[in-house]
Amino acid sequence: MLDMYTNIYTMRQDLERLKKPIGTKENPARTCKDLYYGYPKFKDGWYWIDPNLGMPDDAVYVFCNMTVEGETCVFPDVRSSKIINIPWRRTSRDDAWFSDLRGGFTITYETTGVVQMNFLRLLSSYAYQNFTYTCVQSKAWFDQENLNHNKAIKLMGQDEQIFSIDTLQPNVLTDGCAASTGVSKDKSRTVFEVRTETLSHLPLVDFQPTEYGLPNQAFGFEAGPVCFK
Known part of the structure; x- marks a missing residue:
């Protein structure tokens, strides 16, 4: 009993x-x-x-x-989530992504895994993610000197969806990289926000810098968590 x-x-x-x-x-x-x-x-x-x-x-x-x-927020793997401002050597390709550069890499989410990420998408209806581009003499979105977006970077989603000035535009929360001078190096940053109901677009996995390669130029980045609702 x-x-x-x-x-x-x-x-x-x-x-x-x-x-x-x-x-x-x-x-x-x-x-x-x-x-x-x-x-x-x-x-x-x-x-x-x-x-x-x-x-x-x-x-x-x-x-x-x-x-x-x-909200369920999934962080990228620590080793691929950010990098400090450093100078980068330009490749022979003008359309090179960050992962194509020598020393570059993709943003990964291996600690979560593909299966669990897919199920999380199925259980959600909305997702968003922030991406911060830090800069030294390197534009990220608006070019304040030339008053155009010719040097705007691009962001790539999980399904190779491109977020850019010419395709799906991300929200720009702050654009400290718009001016080459007048901003402290440690505060020069442009913060993007991608919000979407097409959940296969997120998380972000890569980006395409445009203005780099000169001795006085440097950039870094930090990918925030992708949050599902």
Whole structure:
């Protein structure tokens, strides 16, 4: 009888965890939205989710923005998420992407994985991501000297969708790289925001710089998390 009651109690606990997962590695939620519905008083922070609802072994660690009712924010891999301002040698191709440059690379999300990212898209209706271009004598969007966008960079999404002045335009939150002079080097930055309901467009994986290669020029970048709603 004791064994039977113990088993019933254990089964009841397991069922309760399935109904209201708490966002731990052993008991991950499906998304941050599900976690918010179960525990609306949970604070913003890092939680475990398992969008494909398989074994918790493939659960991923994400940032849950509970302030806005449970956005699931996936950060790029640390090693590919940013780089400080450094001079870059120009290639023979004017249309070279950052990953084509010597020492360049793509922005990766291997810690989340393709499968979990795809399921997260299926469970969402909207996504957005910020991208910051830092600069020294290097334009990113508007050219204040020539009053045009001829030196605007391009951003590439997961499905090779291009965001640029000529295609789908990203939102420009601030454009500190528009002027070559008059801005402190550590504050010269242009911040882009991509918002889309076509979830295959995100996350961002590459960008195409345009003004670089001279001794007085340098650029860097930082990719923010892609947040699903």
